[in-house]
Amino acid sequence: MVLDILTLGHPTLRKVSEPISRDELLGDACQQFIDELIETMHHTNGAGIAAIQVGRAQRICVIEVMDNPRYPYLPALPLRVFVNPQLTAIDERTAMNYDGCLSVPGIRGEVERPLGLRVQAWDRAGNEFQASYYGLAAIIVAHECDHLDGQLFVDHVKDPNTLCTWEMFDQYYRQKEVEKWTAIQAEFPEAERIER
Numbered sequence: 685m686v687l688d689i690l691t692l693g694h695p696t697l698r699k700v701s702e703p704i705s706r707d708e709l710l711g712d713a714c715q716q717f718i719d720e721l722i723e724t725m726h727h728t729n730g731a732g733i734a735a736i737q738v739g740r741a742q743r744i745c746v747i748e749v750m751d752n753p754r755y756p757y758l759p760a761l762p763l764r765v766f767v768n769p770q771l772t773a774i775d776e777r778t779a780m781n782y783d784g785c786l787s788v789p790g791i792r793g794e795v796e797r798p799l800g801l802r803v804q805a806w807d808r809a810g811n812e813f814q815a816s817y818y819g820l821a822a823i824i825v826a827h828e829c830d831h832l833d834g835q836l837f838v839d840h841v842k843d844p845n846t847l848c849t850w851e852m853f854d855q856y857y858r859q860k861e862v863e864k865w866t867a868i869q870a871e872f873p874e875a876e877r878i879e880r
């Protein structure tokens with residue numbers, strides 16, 4: 685079932701999500717919820733989605749990028765479910781990115797994010813894993829994990845002049861953005877490295 689996505693202004697989006705226990709994670713209700721979260725991400729062409737975006741304040745988010753029409757310049761990323769994720773920056777460099785968000789329909793804006801992140805999390809079976817993400821992949825992971833702390837990309841937009849509709853993004857900023865990211869991505873041979 686495709687779930688309804690909460691949008692900017694809904695108070696629930698500002699909640700700090702709670703960690704989930706292994707018992708609850710492994711239960712049928714939560715496993716079905718994760719399936720629905722993934723289905724909702726696919727249906728809306730999101731590069732990721734967090735549980736709180738459909739009203740469930742638990743520390744679960746998913747990412748996946750496969751020929752995404754919303755973001756055709758993103759690197760391919762396999763489906764990952766992060767449960768109780770913890771992030772560490774592993775690259776001191778940052779880059780500006782025009783974030784977009786299923787909960788902020790129609791709007792993009794420029795946000796500064798680290799170019800490398802390590803994630804420690806459980807997968808949906810409750811197994812701990814560690815993975816590193818680079819370039820745009822790190823930006824997607826940071827964006828999704830921000831949702832778990834009640835944050836939206838608009839909180840991090842330093843220059844309000846960069847706020848734009850997707851239409852204006854395509855018209856005025858997209859080409860530069862794609863050129864910039866193509867150069868940055870060339871530095872990172874892989875978007876994701878599973879460490880354990």
Ligand code: ZN
Pocket residue numbers: 784785786787827828831
């Ligand atoms: Zn979002």
